[in-house]
Amino acid sequence: MDYDEFADNILSYVKKLPADKRVSEEEYQRRLSLCRECESLRSGMCLKCGCYVELRAAKTGSRCPDVNKKW
Numbered sequence: 001m002d003y004d005e006f007a008d009n010i011l012s013y014v015k016k017l018p019a020d021k022r023v024s025e026e027e028y029q030r031r032l033s034l035c036r037e038c039e040s041l042r043s044g045m046c047l048k049c050g051c052y053v054e055l056r057a058a059k060t061g062s063r064c065p066d067v068n069k070k071w
């Protein structure tokens with residue numbers, strides 16, 4: 001699987017999250033914007049927890065894993 005296919009799979013998964021498990025688009029973009037500025041982000045993965053931030057940021061109840069939570 002190449003990167004584009006992988007990214008498409010993540011987006012597809014996010015879109016299939018039930019509405020009550022998914023944050024608003026505004027909150028999703030706010031979280032991703034904070035991740036993009038974070039020194040712990042590498043190729044879409046958070047080095048604090050090993051997750052893909054595009055998945056983690058989409059879910060209600062998810063938090064940034066940093067000690068100093070950014071979102």
Ligand code: SF4
Nearest residue numbers: 035038046064066070
């Ligand atoms: S989830 Fe938190 S620690 Fe991880 S990349 Fe995003 S802002 Fe940084």
